[in-house]
Amino acid sequence: MIVETVSNQLVWSSEQGFWVLTPKTKQTVPLTIAASRGYTDCARHLIQQGAELDARVGGRAALHEACTQAQSDCVRLLLTFGTKANVLSEEGMSPLHLCTAPESLQCAKLLVEEGAIVNLAARDSEVTPLHVAAASGLEQHVALYLGRGANVSLCNSKGETALNAAACAAAHGPGGSRRHQAVVRRLLEAGADARAAGRKCHTPLHNACANGSSDLAELLLRHGACAGVPNGAGHTPMDCALQAVRETPNLEPEILFTVLLDYGARPVHPEMLKLCANFPRALEVLLNAYPFIPSCTTWVGSVLPELWQEHKAFYSSALSMVNQPRRLQHLARLAVRAQLGRRCREATHHLPLPPLLRDYLLLCVESQIQ
Known part of the structure; x- marks a missing residue:
């Protein structure tokens, strides 16, 4: 369907799953503009001249815009004159929802002191x-x-x-x-x-x-x-x-x-090793989670040639150990880790172990597979 709009004041927007034509020009009022820009004296004058505090022209009240722009002085002014701390925008958002910048902390404090939920x-x-x-x-x-x-x-x-x-x-x-x-x-x-x-x-x-x-x-x-x-x-x-x-x-x-x-x-499924094949340190950690090195056909082809040359010693050591028995030391490491389970990291630091052995137990990278 082709729809040609005559007025350039309308734009397409998605609302609740439907494409609709909405006004391009955003409606607002002077108090909202003054509050959003931190013009405290102007806002006070407008209020004294009868500006409606909680008017939601354009969908948001002045307090919403003041919080969005982290204008704490204007927030204080509006609250002092009686604006509602929990006034909702047409989107169903309170001013507290719009305190999204670090500078808006004072705005949030003022709101909760005035009863914001x-x-x-x-x-x-x-x-x-x-x-x-x-x-x-x-x-x-x-x-x-x-x-x-x-x-x-x-x-x-x-x-x-x-x-x-x-x-x-x-x-x-x-x-x-x-x-x-x-x-x-x-x-x-x-x-x-x-x-x-x-x-x-x-x-x-x-x-x-x-x-x-x-x-x-x-x-x-x-x-x-x-x-x-x-x-x-x-x-x-x-x-x-x-x-x-x-x-x-x-x-x-x-x-x-x-x-x-x-x-x-x-340990990950061997097919998944290809996702980190170009990260030799990461690949080493994952390979050392197995009692033996699984078939490498899944990841060898994924390694970039220049990376293979740069880390040839590591990749070659991994290839040489495919389907070969690992050292007893490695199998003992896996047995201890299995016994400790999810407490492995915390418990290892309480074991009376030399630092090198502790690092080995925690799968430290050695740049080779043995």
Whole structure:
């Protein structure tokens, strides 16, 4: 179907699954403009001249826009003159939902002091202010809401808690986002369930592994996350970590792989080794999780020629050990690790072992297979 519009004031937009024509020009009022730009004197004058405080012309009230732009002085002014701290936008969002920047902390404090509900769920998404702050990596906002009784167990429309939101939004890269790790730590200390999964059975650990965040993954595992649980598609956290290797080549996947194996993850299917074949350190960690080196036909062909030459000693050592018995020392290592299970990393540091032997037990990289 071809629709030709006569007016250039209309644009196509997607609303609730339907493509509709909506006005291009956004409607607003002077008070909303003044509040969003921090013009406190102008806003005061407009209010004194009778401007309606909670008018939602264009979908949002002045308080919404002031919070969006982190204009704390205007937020204070509006609240002083009696605007409602829980006024909802046409989208069903409260002003607290729109405190999404670090600079908006003072706005959030003013709102909760005036009775803003920290557990208020948005109409459609059902996210709470805690969900929003967690996804934005705002540790101080999270601490504020938790101190005001925010419920860490509340779920959004996708069945996800604030912990899921924080882990999902964590930045890519080794160690992940420090801000999101701090948020996750706060939530876990407040009693958030590290195993809580959304409707697709995707846990915070799945999200951390999909982002390649080893530090965040270890934090979740220390608080009870399960390294072997599959999501709705049947993928384990290790599967997500392997996929992240291909999508984010600048990671150090061997660190994440070691963390998962130390907390009870099972060795990957040999067919999956091809996903990390061009990361010799990561490949070594995974190969050392087997009692013998499996057939290499699945991953050898995936190694780039220049990489093979650069790490020829390692790849050659792996090839020479295919279907050959491993050293008794390696088999003893696997036996100890199996006995310790998901306590391997923590328990190993309490064993009276020399540092070299402790590192060996924890699958340290040696750049060769023996």
